[in-house]
Amino acid sequence: MDPPVPRTAIIELHDIHLTLKSDAGPVNILRGIDLTVHAGETVGIVGPSGSGKSTLMAIMAGLERPTQGSVRIAGAALETMDEDALARFRRANIGIVFQSFHLIPTMTALENVAIPLELAGDKAAFETAAARLESVGLGDRQSHYPAQLSGGEQQRVALARAVSTNPKILLADEPTGNLDGRTGDLIIELMFRLQAEQGTTMVLITHDEALAARCTHRIRIEDGRVVANSAAMEKAIAGA
Ligand code: ADP
Ligand code: MG
Numbered sequence: 001m002d003p004p005v006p007r008t009a010i011i012e013l014h015d016i017h018l019t020l021k022s023d024a025g026p027v028n029i030l031r032g033i034d035l036t037v038h039a040g041e042t043v044g045i046v047g048p049s050g051s052g053k054s055t056l057m058a059i060m061a062g063l064e065r066p067t068q069g070s071v072r073i074a075g076a077a078l079e080t081m082d083e084d085a086l087a088r089f090r091r092a093n094i095g096i097v098f099q100s101f102h103l104i105p106t107m108t109a110l111e112n113v114a115i116p117l118e119l120a121g122d123k124a125a126f127e128t129a130a131a132r133l134e135s136v137g138l139g140d141r142q143s144h145y146p147a148q149l150s151g152g153e154q155q156r157v158a159l160a161r162a163v164s165t166n167p168k169i170l171l172a173d174e175p176t177g178n179l180d181g182r183t184g185d186l187i188i189e190l191m192f193r194l195q196a197e198q199g200t201t202m203v204l205i206t207h208d209e210a211l212a213a214r215c216t217h218r219i220r221i222e223d224g225r226v227v228a229n230s231a232a233m234e235k236a237i238a239g240a
Helices: 053-060 083-093 109-119 125-135 151-162 181-198 209-213 230-238
Strands: 009-020 027-038 042-046 068-073 094-098 169-173 201-205 217-222 225-229
Touching: 009 053, 009 201, 027 053, 027 201, 027 217, 027 225, 042 053, 042 209, 053 068, 053 169, 053 201, 083 094, 094 151, 109 125, 109 151, 125 151, 151 181, 169 181, 181 201, 217 230, 225 230
Parallel strands: 042 201, 042 217, 094 169, 169 201
Antiparallel strands: 009 027, 009 068, 217 225
C-alpha cells in the first residue's frame, strides 16, 4: 500500500474567541473555535443565521482580529502582522467572494478583475484579467459596469477577481445567497471547477446542506462554537 500523502495544514485556528463590548455588556460571538484545514481541501460551513460563520471567515481572512487565540494561514501567524502586512498577505494568499458581490460600481468588469493583479505588480494585469473573465464565460462583458450586469454575471466577475492572482485560499460567504437557484448552481459549478483547476483550498459558507455535502469536509457552527466537524470524526474513526 502506498504511504499516505502528507497533508499540509493551511488554515490553523486555535482557541479563537471574539468578544465585542455592547451597552448590555460583553457579547461572545466566537467561543473557542479550533479548526484545521489542509491544502486542497474544500470545507463547507453550515449553521444558523447569527451563529458566527461570517465572523469566523473574517478572522480566517485577517479582516477581523480575534480577542483571544491564534490564526496561522499558510504557516504565517496573523497576530504578528500590522494592518499593512495583513493587507499584503491577504492579497498574496486569499481570494474572497461575498453574498453581495462587492464590485466597485464605477469600474468596468475588466477593471474590477484587474485591481488585485495590478496591486500584485502584474505587468500584464489587463491581459490576465481578460483571460480570467473569459474563463468565467464573460469574455464579451469586459467593458460593462456592474449595474449593467445581472446578479449571476456580477458574481462571476467577483469570482474572476477573487481567483485572479491564483490565491492559495478561496473564501466564499454564501456566494449564491442573492441569486436564484439555477444561477446559483452555475456559480457553484464554476467555483468547484476553478478550485479543482488551481488546486485551491476552499472554505464555503452555505445554507445549502446538499452543497456542503459536496465539500471534502463539513463543519457546523452554533452559537459561536464548532458543534460538528466531519474531519475530526474521520480522525476519531481512524484512531488517529
Ligand atoms: P452568521 O454569518 O453565522 O449569520 P455573523 O458572524 O454575521 O453570523 O454574526 C454572529 C453574531 O455576531 C450575530 O449575533 C451578530 O449580530 C453579531 N455581530 C457580528 N458583527 C458584529 C459587530 N461588528 N458588532 C456587533 N455584533 C456583531
Ligand atoms: Mg453570515
